[in-house]
Amino acid sequence: MSAPPVDSVRAEDAPGGVRWSVVPLLRRLHFYAGVLVAPFLVVAAVSGLLYALSPQLDDVLYGDLLEVSSTAGTPRGVAEQVAAAQGAVPDGSVTSVLISDDPEETTRVVFAAPGLGEEYAKTVYVDPYSARVQGQLTTWFGSTPATTWLDGLHRNLNLGETGRLYSELAASWLWVISLAGVVLWLVRQKRLRAAVVPEKGAKGVRRTRSWHGSLGIWTLVGALFLSATGLTWSTYAGENFAAALVALNAKAPVLDTALPGSASSGQTGHGDHGGGQGQGTIDVAAFDRVFTTARTAGLDGPVEISVGEPGSAWTAAQVDNTWPVRLDKVAVDPATASVTARADFADRPLLAKLSSLGIQAHMGRLFGIVNQIALFLLATAILTLIVLGYRMWWQRRPTRADRRRPLGAAPKRGAWQQLPLWFLVPAPLVLIAVGWAIPLLGVSLVAFLVLDGVVGLVRARA
Template structure:
């Protein structure tokens, strides 16, 4: 009898946690988490990807659908803002004026924004005025600081909450919370996978069939998309329902908030020079291009740039209504690095920062993400027995992880679960379901 045969017949000794290399011990745990998280979060990721894909090209949709409201023939004659505001008031009698966005080019309309009591939340009624003739080109409902028009707003809310209100935001937060987890787990398993050539790591197999071929497409596409997945997860969480509040609290505690120009005055203004003189004062201080002039109320006017394409232009000034002089200014160059990164991250996530190239990258990422999820479910189906569904990786993998590796993982999971409540709650649900299924299997139920 050979030594190999003798060894093969002897019962294997139980693995020693302290002596086992960290990755072979950790891999089954990562694989099991990747499996359960992928099965659970896959539908949410697909919906997020497809609704995001629809949203990406809304700037072009807006220009096509609302061309009459947005564009006018150029002319050397320009009416005063006061005149344009007056005709806008006639179009919406009784509405409270909120802000004005003067036409940035001779072919653009002026937006006169009203706070309509019949419209809730961050919705406004905006009158579009020809700056050359003072003709009202249309009245539309707009949303938020971006002044999204109806089609863009509808698609944005579809992506954000499926038009289910605040409760619907749970779906998108679950997707953002788990996306980086499944991406990281998949990346670790794919990079450390044994293979015959480096090419098979970065390119899919065009020949062959079955689960191995599907895995090559799933893994290679996931590898190329990983950086984008991490980015979308991080930026998506910043305005999520629960984790977003924790992000805001952390930024506040660390003084990383986005600064804002103050419009407070030592005393109520004694007069009002009007929007035209305020606009001129802002231009004299370099606040040019696309700007929004916010009505003063009991304080100063605020004039802020609104250009969210690269290079970002978000300089702002406060102008005293009484004398038309600038009393405070804020430059985007003076923002903290974190505030700049937050601004750039959100704008890139929305496809605005770098224009069409930004949109094309996001579109490719959305399609790639949906395809990667499809291949994951395909592998699960191919792995199934003759009857039933595909089996998950073996249970109890965590017992083989070295303590020096397992302890930091547990601590990190607890911290992340606290910071991202939906991730933490769903992880606990995974563990509970897994324990119940394991107990039933041991009892032969």
């Protein structure tokens, strides 16, 4: 949420008023953070909204590959479909096969191919009723080129690891801006009803501020959710979150793919493009055996079969991320079709479950179209808040001829001098903890404080 303007007269700022208050600090923090971070939030909101709509975009762009023309007949065996796909990519190695439970969707056979690297793969789309190859695409962890581009735009502006700083910076500050804005609005309104409903009959900056504050109240929970889930897979804060899960023994259990009597172990999971046995050594009939075993083991819905390393079990995993989710996995010996290990979603620690569900909701997948509509409304609300915030900044500009300015004045410096002791004493420890957990927030805050101090010193001397 972009920053509200500074009031010309406030009790906590006026002589004889309430001197000890955190409100002036929150007002200054909300203003500058809103003004400086809002452009990053605009990009994140727009790109995130487009990514959430990628399933519909895929249907438009790649419908001839993703969907079958006719559902007449009985689906062919998985082995026959894989064999047909191998003919389309003779120099590739099969790494996984995704069998959908939707009768109108094609089977997706994924190949590791020369020149694509570890993250990209060649995906062949096969009609399950005729075993006819409908086409192929270069995919990124199963995503189509359009979805891959939108994901990269939202994640890193398609600039690689350096670009990821933008999205982490936006997620790091979103919760700070949101909470500070809501506190400021509640302090101003004092009554909940007045805070959640825009003021009737208000005009000018008062009307803009009323809509900005009320909309911010309604958007708070969604903004906090986007900030928290976005940080879990960010570069620096994400690493700290992962380390915390390990320390709390809250990581999802690893599926052991070691065969009985073998010393090797590992995990072959959803989205794995490497580590296959190589096309020449794969017994294609093993796909039928593994798939049948997975169904017998209770894995309904869409199932992805991943080829294991030589001497290791293959993995069959549910990949249904729509609520109620189906995300169980089994390791299957491809030769004997026996289950050697199992990892069910129900057995994951609570934090691991919440992390997985939160990410899927952030992506707009968890609740289907309802999830997409919610993200659309949330993104629209955030963009509206930013526009209203900048509008207030412009509306507060001095218009008198002798002191006219293009924008309103920023909150005055020295707000820290009004902080009460109960806030000032623990503040450094809290800032250190937050800065460690969310490094980009800490670094950018320190950089702003240093720059602001230097500017203040120069102006004072002038």
